[in-house]
Amino acid sequence: MSAQADQLSATFSALADPTRRAILARLAKGQASVTELAQPFDMTMPAISKHLKVLERAGLVERGREAQWRPVRLDAGPLKDVDDWVERYRRFWEQSLDRLDTYLRELQKGDKRNARRK
């Protein structure tokens, strides 16, 4: 598996969990402490820390070292990679098939003119 696919795989596994997605959505608004992140969830601190470790391994968050409360920050890089890949694939097919649809209509107009339609 290439390093890129490996990274993408780690990102996707990390995103598969609703709690982790909620943590990321919260961090999109700005950095937070682990205590702050735990607040909206009915979860123990160790459970939240476990989710954060998964996100950290996937490169989606980083922990600050400067302050004692070690703020958690979002790292959007891997998210953009996933988004880019998926969007490229989807765009490719959506746009190709839209073009085919238009082209088929043009062909059928041509067929009518030539009275070749069944």
Added chain:
Amino acid sequence: MPVGNSAATTTFTQTSDRELEVSRWFDAPRELVWEAMTKPEHVRNWWGPRGTSLTVCEIDLRVGGKWRFALASPEGDVTFFGKYLEIDEPARVVNTEHYDVPELRDHPAMVTMTLTEKDGRTFYQVNEIFEAAEHLQGAVASGMEGGWRETLDRLNDLVKTL
């Protein structure tokens, strides 16, 4: 086959950790869709995202025959190639598909395209099976809960807030 809908939309489904399905209805008889999908002079008119064009479009439509498409891109041509394994005109084609990038060149996907006609309209369906989950790249997460599309929709929402 989903119920025909006059609003033409392309549907994507991840059917397993290494399998994708793309489908769509076309307001055209099956023979015409088949022509448009298998003849280079037609394929050149639609294959690839808007604004792109094919620099190579070779189709040798017979069992064992090869195909090769190259799309012009600012970073150089992007090439896709493969071999036809089954042909059942105008209903079905099975072929291999190699995406010519270092990670995927030697790992073809198996592509089955089927066309079904109903009331003069055609249902197009492509099933793409990759050799291994990692070759599906974006769809690699096995054990993903809540489904592929849901995760992607949430991901898209999330990315928009960044």
